Amino acid sequence: MERDKQTQPVITPTANKETLSGSEILIRALVAEGVDTVFGYPGGAIMPVFDALYDHKERIKHILVRHEQGAVHAAQGYARVSEKVGVALVTSGPGATNAITGITDAMMDSTPMVVISGQVVSSLLGTDAFQEADVIGVTQPITKWVYQVRRAEDIAWAVSRAFHIAASGRPGPVVLDIAKDAQVNSCDFSYERTTFLRSYQPIPDPEEDKIQMAAEVINSAKKPFALVGQGVILGNAEEELIAFLEKGGIPFGSTILGLSAVPTDHPLNMGMLGMHGNVSPNIKTNECDVLIAIGMRFDDRVTGDLKTYAKQAKVIHFDIDPAELDKNVKTTVKVVGDAKQTLPLVTKQMEQRAHPEWLAEFDTYYQKEYDHIIKKELYPESGEIKMGEVVHKVTEATNNEAICVTDVGQHQMMSTRYFKYTKSRSMVTSGGLGTMGFGLPAGIGAKYGAPDREVCIFVGDGGLQMTMHEFGTIMDYGVNVKIILLNNNFLGMVRQWQELFFDERYSETQMKNPDFIKVADAYGIKGKKVTKREELDDAIKEMLDHDGSYLLEVVVETKGMVYPMVPAGGSISNIMLGNGYSL
Amino acid sequence: MNDNKTLYTITIFSENTVGVLNQITTIFTRRQLNIETLSVSPSAIEGIHKFTITTFTNDEEVMKKLVRLIDKRVDILKAYYNTDEDLVHQELALYKLSTEKVMEHGSIEYFVRKYNVRILEVSVDCVVFLKAGHFDETQGLFEELSSTIGVLQFVRSGRIAITKSKVERLSDMLAKREEQKSLLLATQQI
Incomplete structure (x- = not known):
């Protein structure tokens, strides 16, 4: 990560000191780090920062998500496509704990991110105060660095370090937990970007x-x-x-x-x-x-x-x-x-x-995979619609130039297998943590990170419902994302494992789903449900031609399987091709 | 329980910031390693803390990985591990004995001579011994006192250790980092 590629600061480091509130300092420090977009959700312990943000709407665009998990995933999506550090702003206690999944996800996938959480007044720390959580204790193992700011004087310094650490070397998430009195109290402000810490060498010397x-x-x-x-x-x-x-x-x-x-x-x-x-x-x-x-x-x-x-x-x-x-x-x-x-x-x-x-030699194996799997998945002539063929049609229709964002499960594997790329930073998916619910908010973030690119979010019916409230964010800001719901009315990947390894005992994987199109409609998101293969091409075209967000629900085969498959813990030479075939 | 396992001593230098110990112990927990002893104190260099931790494992690879994971944390300056052969190490132990029982027993000269015990306190109620040494030595005294006079209270410190080698790893590292800093600042000015 090259931090220098970020937008040049509007406010340059000030030689002349000014006396400002901690919140004002925080905003100016963010601007100095080139931050122009923040995903967040207000609450008691972070209100002074939101108040300061009110004066800086032109400099920092704040996207109000519908749940803090959405803020963090959006910041991840933003960072993954833009080379910038994603920023999420949440309140103390539940605000911070709701952010935990996204922080862990960013740690696993080395995503540069700074999460700023409010914290109770420093004199109340450790007293089980209202909305107090031990954010430092909770986030230390899942972050690259965490720091609790208890004095206004430390905010500029901590922000500067946070961005240096998040973006340099192997990137990762950093949490700044800022006590409310540090946000309110005033002190002198001057800003200097951190480029060196003696205890931290981001890039080891080549040998x-x-x-x-x-x-x-x-x-x-x-x-x-x-x-x-x-x-x-x-x-x-x-x-x-x-x-x-x-x-x-x-x-x-x-x-x-x-x-x-x-x-x-x-x-x-x-x-x-x-x-x-x-x-x-x-x-x-x-x-x-x-x-x-x-x-x-x-x-x-x-x-x-x-x-x-x-x-x-x-x-x-x-x-x-x-x-x-x-x-x-x-x-x-x-x-x-x-x-x-x-x-x-x-x-x-x-x-x-x-x-x-x-x-x-690779071609021989590709041919085998093509004959047994790819051809049947991408070009079926009869039967229910397959996930692979939808992904294939979408990627072709975007000229293979779109950003593919996925949730987690069967559709994720199908998207990563069959989506095609012509540009770098075109795949946003939860790799290490495998976080269901990642797709929709990450896709929103990706659109802010790369506003000129088409963002196609592939989701399943399970994962979509984990963060479906972010339809609200899409509606609120008119975020132009294309959501492709591959609906099999099952938690497909778990069902696949149940079929293969648990005697087809489908324990708690079948879902009764809502009318997704109606839900989208309630949020002002245009949508269409496709159940027939012959409607697919036109529906994809309509989705991509539509100027604004769109939900395309495709009802796919109920018991589809993702192949090839290397069973967990097995040798990668033992590959199941499905339908009784193996290599 | 620790048969065939080697006792490793891990030395860690960190910035003096809040929560470093938590960061370190988390890594032990995740790698399923038990901390045998732990000692933390300010080091010879101002602002830098030194941790000395011992743990048993039968696989040196585990130690290599552990030390790399600790070293990776932003607030950690340097982490390395040694086995006992590389180290001069010491533990302290305090033994509180009943004065009455000591008098009944008769002479304490034996303990002073055999174990090189120092007497820190003698009062109407208790006598306090101090013994410095390796684990086996402090343990040996504990066992003998227990079976003869009886021990009212016993406490042993974590291990402290210094390496026998000539290399002073932290100061070398700090010097190198200073050099890198000036180089970095110079390139930034250009």
């Missing part, structure tokens, strides 16, 4: 010998394979990555969060890794001779059983976070540092290579 070793191992490879993670996107290293891959002739697979770092149609792009990823990248992970992981963390959904994972390969791991190296997979060469710096250093020492025979 020359490791760079050389990595290049040597790659040069010796006959069957190299790369795993591309979100670190590439967070480090703005997409071009450096493509240069690296092309010089080495290295095919690659993406983690779910690494999707869109390289356009879908790049000849070296073999698709998605992991449990519901494509067949060839999973199989070839266990057949390559050199495995190159870049900005990814070997999540269990990617690796399956570690005992059978890439045992044949020399593993090179590029990562900015030293704690990720050797955490799950033992590596041969560890390249610490920022991929934007380290990749070109390695590329420079690499020999130009092509591995046509090795690449052809």
Whole structure:
């Protein structure tokens, strides 16, 4: 994350000190950090800040969500597409605890975010005061940094640190818990951006010998394979990555969060890794001779059983976070540092290579996956509508240029499998935490983060109802998002597991749903429900042509399955193709 | 319970901010490690606190990962681990004995000579011994006192330790960070 890419501050650091209230200082500090959009919800302990915000409407746009979880997810969506730090503003106690899920999600997915929560008056701290919660204690394990501000004098300093920490190195969420008296009291204000903390080195120094070793191992490879993670996107290293891959002739697979770092149609792009990823990248992970992981963390959904994972390969791991190296997979060469710096250093020492025979092996597996799964999912001629075909039609209709936001479940896997990308930062999904309810508010945030891009939010009937109140935010601000509800009237992914692993005992997964179109209509969101395949194309066109938010509900097959599937904890070489087929 | 396990000593230097201990213990909890002993105090450098924590594990990899996770926290300056061979370490123990029982027992010279005990207090009610040493030594005295005179109260401190090696890791690290800071400030001015 390059903080300098953020909007230049309107208020420059002041040499002349002014005496201001803590709340006023907070707003000015946010402006100095280039913040122009804040997602929040007011309440008792944060009211002085909202009062100060009232005077700065031109500088900071505040989006009033309908629940604090929505504020945090929106801030995440905003950050993920915009390269900026997302900001959420909530009150103490329940306001802060409602934000916990989003904060954890941001921690898991390395999303730069600053959450500002009000706190009771400092003299009441620890007394079980009204709406008091131990926010520091609760959020410490799920944040990159937390700080409780109890004096107005510390606000500017704390904000400056918070933004530095959230955005630099491996990004993450920071919580500032600001006592009400600190918001009200006055002090002198001057602002200085933080660029250095002695206890925190965001980007470890590259190690020359490791760079050389990595290049040597790659040069010796006959069957190299790369795993591309979100670190590439967070480090703005997409071009450096493509240069690296092309010089080495290295095919690659993406983690779910690494999707869109390289356009879908790049000849070296073999698709998605992991449990519901494509067949060839999973199989070839266990057949390559050199495995190159870049900005990814070997999540269990990617690796399956570690005992059978890439045992044949020399593993090179590029990562900015030293704690990720050797955490799950033992590596041969560890390249610490920022991929934007380290990749070109390695590329420079690499020999130009092509591995046509090795690449052809991927095609064989792709063909198998296409025949057994993709073709049937994308181009069915009869039967109920399939999730994959909807995603496919939407991505084609947007010329593959839209931002795809998803919730969590079957539709998420279908979206990540079949949505196509031409630009980076086009996939917003809850990867690590798998948070149902993420999609709708994250999509709202994404639209604010990239107002010129089409935002398509894929949701299921389960996840939508977890944060459906954000229809209110969409209505209030006229947020132009396209919501595609893939409705199977089931908690589909859990149902899939029940079918496969729990003897088809569908315990609490079937849902009686409301009339979603009527609900949307109540919020002034135009909508249409599609049940027939032949209506689909026109409905998608109508949705995209509509100037404003739109809910397209597509009733999809009740018992659809996401394949391929690597059962949890199994080897990634054992892939279920469905309908009794396996490899 | 700790058969085949090695006792590791983890040394942590942190900024003196609120809640650092919580951040550290959370990492132990998540990795399912029990803290055997813990000692915290201001270090030789002003504003920097030193934590000395001991824990048992049978896998050095666990220690490597633990230390990296601790080191990663923003407020932590430096974290590393050692085994006993690398360290000079010490614990303190206090033993409160009934003066009456001590008198009945007769001589305390034996304990002073054998265990190098210091006597901190003698009053009508109690005698307080102090013993510094390794765990086995303070434990040995405790057991012998228990079986002879009886111990009214006993307390043992967490371990404190210093490394035997020549390298002074924290000051090296701080010096390097200062260098990086000046470099950073210089590039910002350009």
